[in-house]
Amino acid sequence: MPYKEYNLLYINEDKTNLNSFEKDFYRKFNITTTKSFKDALGILTKNDIHLIIFDCQLAKTSGLEFLEEVKKKYPDIKCILLTDYDGIKILEDSFDSINLWRYILKPYDSAQLIVDIENALETYQLKIDKDKLLNKLEFRKGKYQKMMDTAMDSIVTINDKHEITEVNIAACELFGYSQKELIGGPLSMLIPENKRKAHPKLVKSFSNSEQKTKRMGNEDSYRYGLTSSGEKIPIEVSLSKQITEEGNFYSAFIRDVSNRLKREERIKESEYKLRKAQQIAKIGHWDLDIQNNILTWSEEVYRIFEIETKERELTNEFFLKNVHPDDSEMVNLAYTDSLKTTKPYSVNHRIQLQDGRIKHVHETCITKYNEYGKPIYSSGTVQDITTQIEAGTALKKSEKKFRTFTESLKVAVLVVRDEKICYVNIECEILFEYTKDELLDMDFTKNIHTDYISLINNNYNKRLKDEIFDNQYDIKIITKSSKIKDVTISAVKIDYQGRPSILVSFLDITAKKDVEERLKENALLLSKAQSMAHLGNWQWDIATNTVTWSNELYNIYGLRKDTFNASFEGYIERVHPEDKDCVKAIIQRALRNKKVVHFEERIVRPDKTLRYLSSWGSVITDKDHNPIKMLGACLDITEQRNKEKELLEITNELEKSLRILADKNNELEQFAYITSHDLQEPLRSITSFAELLDLQYRGKLGDDADTFISFILKSTKRMRDLIHGLLEYSILGKERTAEKVDCNEILKLVLEDLQEVISAKEGSIESESLPTLNAYPIELKQLFENLIGNALKYSREGVPPIINISSRKQDDIWEFKFKDNGIGINEKFYKKIFVIFKRLHSNEDYDGTGIGLAHCRKIIELHNGHIWVESIPNKGSEFYFTIRM
Ligand code: ADP
Numbered sequence: 001m002p003y004k005e006y007n008l009l010y011i012n013e014d015k016t017n018l019n020s021f022e023k024d025f026y027r028k029f030n031i032t033t034t035k036s037f038k039d040a041l042g043i044l045t046k047n048d049i050h051l052i053i054f055d056c057q058l059a060k061t062s063g064l065e066f067l068e069e070v071k072k073k074y075p076d077i078k079c080i081l082l083t084d085y086d087g088i089k090i091l092e093d094s095f096d097s098i099n100l101w102r103y104i105l106k107p108y109d110s111a112q113l114i115v116d117i118e119n120a121l122e123t124y125q126l127k128i129d130k131d132k133l134l135n136k137l138e139f140r141k142g143k144y145q146k147m148m149d150t151a152m153d154s155i156v157t158i159n160d161k162h163e164i165t166e167v168n169i170a171a172c173e174l175f176g177y178s179q180k181e182l183i184g185g186p187l188s189m190l191i192p193e194n195k196r197k198a199h200p201k202l203v204k205s206f207s208n209s210e211q212k213t214k215r216m217g218n219e220d221s222y223r224y225g226l227t228s229s230g231e232k233i234p235i236e237v238s239l240s241k242q243i244t245e246e247g248n249f250y251s252a253f254i255r256d257v258s259n260r261l262k263r264e265e266r267i268k269e270s271e272y273k274l275r276k277a278q279q280i281a282k283i284g285h286w287d288l289d290i291q292n293n294i295l296t297w298s299e300e301v302y303r304i305f306e307i308e309t310k311e312r313e314l315t316n317e318f319f320l321k322n323v324h325p326d327d328s329e330m331v332n333l334a335y336t337d338s339l340k341t342t343k344p345y346s347v348n349h350r351i352q353l354q355d356g357r358i359k360h361v362h363e364t365c366i367t368k369y370n371e372y373g374k375p376i377y378s379s380g381t382v383q384d385i386t387t388q389i390e391a392g393t394a395l396k397k398s399e400k401k402f403r404t405f406t407e408s409l410k411v412a413v414l415v416v417r418d419e420k421i422c423y424v425n426i427e428c429e430i431l432f433e434y435t436k437d438e439l440l441d442m443d444f445t446k447n448i449h450t451d452y453i454s455l456i457n458n459n460y461n462k463r464l465k466d467e468i469f470d471n472q473y474d475i476k477i478i479t480k481s482s483k484i485k486d487v488t489i490s491a492v493k494i495d496y497q498g499r500p501s502i503l504v505s506f507l508d509i510t511a512k513k514d515v516e517e518r519l520k521e522n523a524l525l526l527s528k529a530q531s532m533a534h535l536g537n538w539q540w541d542i543a544t545n546t547v548t549w550s551n552e553l554y555n556i557y558g559l560r561k562d563t564f565n566a567s568f569e570g571y572i573e574r575v576h577p578e579d580k581d582c583v584k585a586i587i588q589r590a591l592r593n594k595k596v597v598h599f600e601e602r603i604v605r606p607d608k609t610l611r612y613l614s615s616w617g618s619v620i621t622d623k624d625h626n627p628i629k630m631l632g633a634c635l636d637i638t639e640q641r642n643k644e645k646e647l648l649e650i651t652n653e654l655e656k657s658l659r660i661l662a663d664k665n666n667e668l669e670q671f672a673y674i675t676s677h678d679l680q681e682p683l684r685s686i687t688s689f690a691e692l693l694d695l696q697y698r699g700k701l702g703d704d705a706d707t708f709i710s711f712i713l714k715s716t717k718r719m720r721d722l723i724h725g726l727l728e729y730s731i732l733g734k735e736r737t738a739e740k741v742d743c744n745e746i747l748k749l750v751l752e753d754l755q756e757v758i759s760a761k762e763g764s765i766e767s768e769s770l771p772t773l774n775a776y777p778i779e780l781k782q783l784f785e786n787l788i789g790n791a792l793k794y795s796r797e798g799v800p801p802i803i804n805i806s807s808r809k810q811d812d813i814w815e816f817k818f819k820d821n822g823i824g825i826n827e828k829f830y831k832k833i834f835v836i837f838k839r840l841h842s843n844e845d846y847d848g849t850g851i852g853l854a855h856c857r858k859i860i861e862l863h864n865g866h867i868w869v870e871s872i873p874n875k876g877s878e879f880y881f882t883i884r885m
Contacts, residue, residue, distance in 0.1 A: 003029050006050040006121050011040050013056045024114055037066040044074060051101070051120055055082040058090045067098035075099065076127075078120055080113075082106055154254040160207075160247045162187045162200060174235075174256055176228035192226045206239055207248055213240045225254060234258050282384030288316055289377050290367075295319060304361065304384045306353050324350035324358060331363070339367060339375055348385065360389040395498065402496075412487075412508070415494070416444045416460070417501040431487070431506055433480035444504075449476035449484060456489075463491050463502055474509065486513045531555065534636035540568060541629055542591075547571070556613070556636045558605035576602035576610065587617065591627050594619045600637075612641040669730045676727035683723060687716040718843070725851035729836065732858050736776040743770035743784075743816075746777070747805065750784045754792065761792050763801040770807050771814055773883055779859040786852040787879050791820035793846055796874065812885045813865075817878055824873035834867065856881070 010033045025031065032047065034040050043049065052070065056063040067079060078101035081087070091103065101120045104113060154171035158164055167182045175182070175190055182189075188196045206214050216223060216237040224232040236255040241248055284301030288294070295314035302308070305322055323331050327349035338345040344366040350358050365380035403425075406413045412431040415423035424439045432439060432447050444460070445453045452475040472490045479485060488507040493500060527550070529535075536553025540546075547566040554561050557574060564570065575583050579601045590597040596618045603611050617632040690712040698706055747767055751758070758765065765788065773780075788803060795801035804819040825833065825840070832838050836854035860867040863883045871877035 003118065003121055006030060006124075007032065007047055008051050008053060008117070009034070009040060009043055009047075009049045010053045011035070011037070011056060012053075024110065028114065029117065037062065040066070041069070044070065044077070049074075049077055050124055051117065052077060052079040053082065053117070054079050058083065058087045064090065064098065067100075071099040076124075078124060080104065080116060080120060082108060082113075154256070155251055156182075156187070156190065156254065157249050157251040158187045158203075159249055162203065165249060166251075171254065174227070174233070174254065175225060181228075190225055192224050192232050195224070203239075203250055206250070207241060213238060215239075234261055284382045285379070286319075286382060287377060287379045290375050291377075293317075301382050304359065304382055305351060322351050322353075324352045326350070335365060335378075338365060342367070342369060342373070359384055359386045361385060399497065409505075412506040413503065414439070414444075414506075415496050415501050415503050417496060417499055419444050419460070422501065423496065428506070431479070431485070431508055432477070433483075438480075447477050447479070449478055452476060459491065460502060463493055464500060477506065485510045527551065535633060536636075537631070537633040538566070538571075539629065539631050542627055553634060556611060556634060557603060558607060558609075558611075574603045574605075576604055578602070587630075590617050590619055590630070594621055594625065594627060610638070611636055612638045672726050672730035676723045676730065679723050680720075680727070683716060683719055686712070687720065690716055721849055722837075722851075725849045725855075729851055729855060729858065732779065732855065732862075736779060736862065738774055738776055740772055741775045741777045741780055742772045743780070743807070746770075746781050746784055749781060750788055753785065754788060757789075757792050761795060761801055763792050763795070763803065765803045765805065767805040768807065770805070770816075771809070773814065773885060775863055775883060776859075779862060783856050783859045783881070786856050787818045790852060791818060791822060791877075793848070794822040794877075795820070796823055813882050814885065815880060815882050817880055819876065819878045821876040824875050824877055825869060825871040826873055827871075830869050830871075833869065 006029065008029045008031045010031050012033065013035060032043055032049075034043060040052075054063065054067065058064050070077060070079070077099065079099055080101050081091070081103040083091070083103050084106050088103065088105070091098075091100070101123075102116060104116065152170065154174045155166070155168045156164060156171050157166035164182050164185050164187055167177075167179055169179075172179055172182065177185075177189075187199070191199050202216070216239065223235055223237055225235045227233060234257045236257050238253045240251050240253070242251070282300065282304060284304050285298040286301055287296045289296075293315050295316055295318065297305075297314060307322075320328050320332055331347060331349050334345050334347045344364065346362065346364040348360065348362050350360055352358055362383040362385045363380060365378050367375045367378040370376050403423075406423075406425040409425060410427060412427040413425045414421050414428050421439050421442050421444055424436055428439065429436055434442075434447075445456055448456050455473075456475070472488055474486060474488050476484050477487055486509045488509050489504060491502050491504045494503045495501070496503070531552045534552065534556060536556045537550045538553055539548045541548075545568060547568055547570075549557075549561075549566040551561070554564070557564075572580065572584065583599070583601050586597050586599045596616060598614070598616050601613050601615055603613060605611060614635040614637045615632060616634075617630055619627045620629040620631065622628050690709060694709045694713060698709070744767075747770060751765060757763075788805075791803045792801050799821060802821050805816070806819075807814055807816045809815075829840055833840065834853045834857045837850040838854075839848055839850035841848070857867050860881045860883070865882040865884060867879070867881040869877055869879050
């Protein structure tokens with residue numbers, strides 16, 4: 001045995017003692033030497049020491065305590081004590097307390113010591129080996145237990161006496177016992193009572209058999225175990241036996257099959273459900289053995305095809321025969337195509353039943369191929385989808401109806417589902433200015449004015465939940481071109497394409513709103529106009545005697561709305577005392593006759609000022625013609641009345657002045673007449689005497705006297721002409737009588753009178769046919785005479801006068817024109833020439849008195865007409881006058 005691998009600790013107080021066997025000792029063993037106990041303890045902690053050689057005085061040193069401590073800390077390390085007799089004595093008492101292998105009395109034989117050491121180490125090795133073995137065993141045992149415990153199945157081991165010797169955790173859990181409760185207990189505690197008797201026999205037969213393992217019962221059967229709570233649980237058991245020196249042990253591997261049973265139950269149930277579901281969903285299953293052309297149908301396929309005889313030999317052709325003739329080619333093609341492409345397919349087609357009815361089916365098919373790619377068999381499903389198809393057709397029909405209906409509406413309608421627009425009618429496109437494609441799938445709230453979005457969302461959700469909310473409300477929407485429109489919106493929950501949706505309708509009320517706005521504006525304008533026109537209105541509810549006044553009426557009365565409460569009595573109180581009775585009577589009459597009344601009244605303002613009102617009142621009656629209300633208006637005409645008054649005063653004043661003026665005129669005419677008449681007499685005398693003087697003394701009183709006499713004669717002549725003219729002027733029209741006058745006749749007379757002058761001047765007179773008028777003939781002749789006379793007189797030198805006379809009628813007025821080619825008149829004298837005695841030329845140039853045109857004016861005024869001139873100097877003049885018919 002190689003001892004070098006063992007470590008020895010040699011504690012020696014006196015190293016000299018060792019010398020005798022030192023050589024062999026060190027050669028053979030691996031030795032650490034020390035003198036001190038302290039160091040020795042240090043070495044022990046750091047190194048793996050197998051044996052201590054202790055050569056110290058026990059009596060004098062603390063060697064004993066040291067050994068005791070070593071024993072406590074390192075119970076496996078043995079010690080060989082080299083001692084003397086005293087040491088032995090001390091040892092007798094403490095032999096058990098120290099870990100002594102043996103003691104050797106000194107002086108000792110070193111060879112013996114080495115043998116002893118060798119023995120000690122061997123014993124030590126043996127013990128270690130044994131310990132290892134034991135550990136291994138323990139480990140295996142543990143491992144075994146662990147294996148048992150980790151096993152899914154329960155394991156129960158019994159001995160020959162049917163006592164339980166081992167159980168794993170699963171078993172404890174299954175039977176509801178602790179390990180302690182089970183181990184040592186009888187196996188019968190885990191077996192239901194009615195099976196307990198038979199059980200030992202069963203174990204015995206297994207024990208006698210050659211078999212090492214045995215499954216109890218057959219594949220499908222199971223036994224029952226008994227739990228601590230007395231519950232019977234279905235189990236599967238397989239046995240194994242171990243034959244040992246301690247006797248036979250039987251291990252039972254127990255599996256709880258309750259779950260499996262439940263699972264089986266569930267499978268059965270789900271299979272049943274599947275069958276049922278297939279029945280309900282009308283799905284059948286089929287298989288086609290392609291090589292042998294054998295078709296197999298599940299029950300449901302028979303039911304779908306409504307074929308009762310199941311024994312019938314089915315083939316693919318038979319199936320195709322039952323497919324609707326119009327679809328059979330397509331179905332067959334789908335199948336043959338799928339065989340070519342090796343891809344599964346599904347197809348919808350019709351089948352024709354034996355009684356001619358038609359069903360719609362959905363068919364799926366998948367085909368299996370062998371390793372050479374040859375199709376072996378196909379399988380698939382057939383689902384009766386007649387109801388869905390019919391429902392779909394019905395849905396489409398109802399949808400079409402819905403669309404036709406909504407498209408015919410003159411209201412924008414859309415359908416919202418999941419907050420997206422899923423349907424719109426044409427009106428919607430017009431309202432929102434988007435095309436249908438743009439609107440579809442758009443967020444419903446996109447076109448709603450932001451102020452209304454939360455309201456819309458809230459109501460949308462409420463409507464979906466069928467909660468009550470306002471059915472109609474006014475909102476604003478925004479169109480594609482960013483126009484804001486007013487709409488009345490209403491919503492209703494509908495089923496659209498089989499899903500809950502909201503049908504929303506929009507009524508464009510922009511125009512209505514505009515009208516409302518305009519009405520408001522008009523009302524404002526009206527009130528403004530009323531206030532400008534001082535027009536107030538009132539309403540009197542007779543039954544309640546409540547009176548409402550417009551703002552302007554308050555203004556007219558000089559009252560304030562907040563301090564005066566309008567009432568009938570309050571109104572009467574404010575009517576002028578002189579008008580009060582009359583006003584009351586008018587109102588009574590209006591109520592009696594139910595007619596509109598119009599009257600004038602005076603009212604007194606709080607500041608005592610008077611207002612004149614022009615008032616209207618209209619009575620409203622009930623169905624029995626009883627007056628219930630009176631409406632009225634009052635126009636403040638105070639200003640108008642005041643102006644009228646002023647005007648009246650002015651008119652009176654004017655009339656007075658006119659009267660005075662007429663008197664003065666008369667007086668003047670009288671004066672002119674008297675003067676001119678009375679002046680004629682002395683003038684005639686002067687003229688007579690001057691003529692006498694001239695006749696008798698010409699050439700006798702000298703040249704001067706002749707000149708003076710001829711001056712006197714000239715002046716008296718002129719004086720006579722003037723006085724004559726003035727006399728004529730003053731008496732003009734005095735004795736006038738109007739009669740029918742033919743102007744052509746007048747002209748003829750005048751031309752006869754002027755014949756001489758015309759010839760002298762080589763003049764020519766042209767005239768159109770002139771009218772016959774109701775006029776004063778003498779004055780009219782004088783007028784013609786003056787105008788033609790002037791035209792001849794004021795002709796240009798060397799230019800023979802041409803006079804043109806014309807007339808034209810305008811309404812009931814005749815306008816005459818006397819045109820000449822004479823010297824003309826400067827514009828600034830147009831007015832002056834008509835004033836009496838006003839002349840533009842001296843007597844030397846043109847003879848005259850300046851009365852002619854004044855005469856003309858007076859004559860025309862007598863005929864209520866006008867006279868005026870238009871002229872171009874050195875070209876000619878046009879004299880116009882008008883005479884009313
Ligand atoms: P008289 O001819 O006696 O001066 P009238 O009253 O007839 O007085 O005319 C006033 C003035 O009007 C005349 O002096 C003359 O200057 C002017 N007058 C009148 N008739 C004409 C005419 N046809 N052409 C130019 N001037 C005229």
